[in-house]
Amino acid sequence: MKNKKMILLFSHKLTNEQKQDAKNSFVIDEFIYLSDDLQKIWSNISPDLQTIQDILEPIKEFIKTNSNQDNVVLIQGDFGACFIMVNFCKDLGLKTLYATTKRIAQEYEKDGKMIKKSIFEHRRFREYE
Secondary structure (H helix, E strand, C coil): CCCCCCEEECCCCCHHHHHHHHHHCCCCCCCCCCCCHHHHHHHCCCCCCCCCCHHHHHHHHHHHHCCEEEEEECCCCCCCHHHHHHHHHCCCCCCCEEEEEEEEEEEEEECCEEEEEEEEEEEEECCCC
């Protein structure tokens, strides 16, 4: 039986809650993070570039090399990059997901200033449709 992998095109590390949800909801056995050099590309896409197709090529190669039809890909980041990569992964027959969260805002006063703090709680993974 093949290991079911979740490939992460994601700028953060998964929380324990997210890992457990992926294991329960999608029977994930292994989480595949980008290499450091690919993570640097994914997490730092310049807003000044006219097109980003070329800089995503190494990430596309990584996905082709490290995936099979049983895998899912968690894709979150730059909107344009997500659009490109969701379409690319779907063309490969991969299930594409994003994480949903609930934001809890807290406001309090400190030293005469209002401080606003947001806490994000993982809710579920949702499939790009």
